């Protein structure tokens with residue numbers, strides 16, 4: 001589609017926008033418990049355990065110094081919440097979980113690399129803004145070999161300001177020498193990406209499954225099921 005060029009910069013979220021884990025949290029939990037010959041019985045279903053794991057991860061992330069430390073803190077909490085004596089067991093589970101997660105890696109969604117290449121070729125400045133701890137996010141960025149596609153990369157843990165705080169977006173804009181009104185932010189989280197970018201004065205593109213209802217009053221400029229669909233509206 002051809003359209004009037006209104007943006008100088010296209011900025012992206014990383015997790016679940018450009019990249020995904022081929023093995024879900026539930027999958028990693030299942031493999032971890034199987035390898036350690038532990039029963040999932042005290043935790044109810046693997047799905048319940050995985051969803052609590054993901055919630056605790058986000059809740060505890062800002063107080064952790066590293067990804068390994070965070071993973072251990074999450075497992076300690078999960079075990080004590082079930083009245084299980086935590087320490088040695090938490091260390092074993094967290095270490096195995098980390099090994100399984102690493103072994104299964106992280107991948108780019110199909111067409112992502114081509115999209116970044118084509119956007120650059122079309123003259124857009126490109127930025128990446130990802131929440132999370134510095135060591136874990138940089139490990140992902142390096143394993144995906146995507147850093148060279150961007151003019152600036154900001155990891156929240158490095159600057160100690162997390163989306164949806166508008167200051168996180170301001171840090172990236174500043175590094176790019178870009179202005180909010182001519183930047184489009186593409187992300188999958190309505191709360192972190194759409195609301196945060198909107199509060200910082202950027203236009204937004206919300207990556208969500210077709211038919212997902214709008215959870216709030218802020219209406220993104222674009223909404224589509226895959227980040228690569230951004231090419232249909234700006235290239």
Ligand SMILES: [Mg+2]
Pocket residue numbers: 013014015016017187188189
């Ligand atoms: Mg995301």
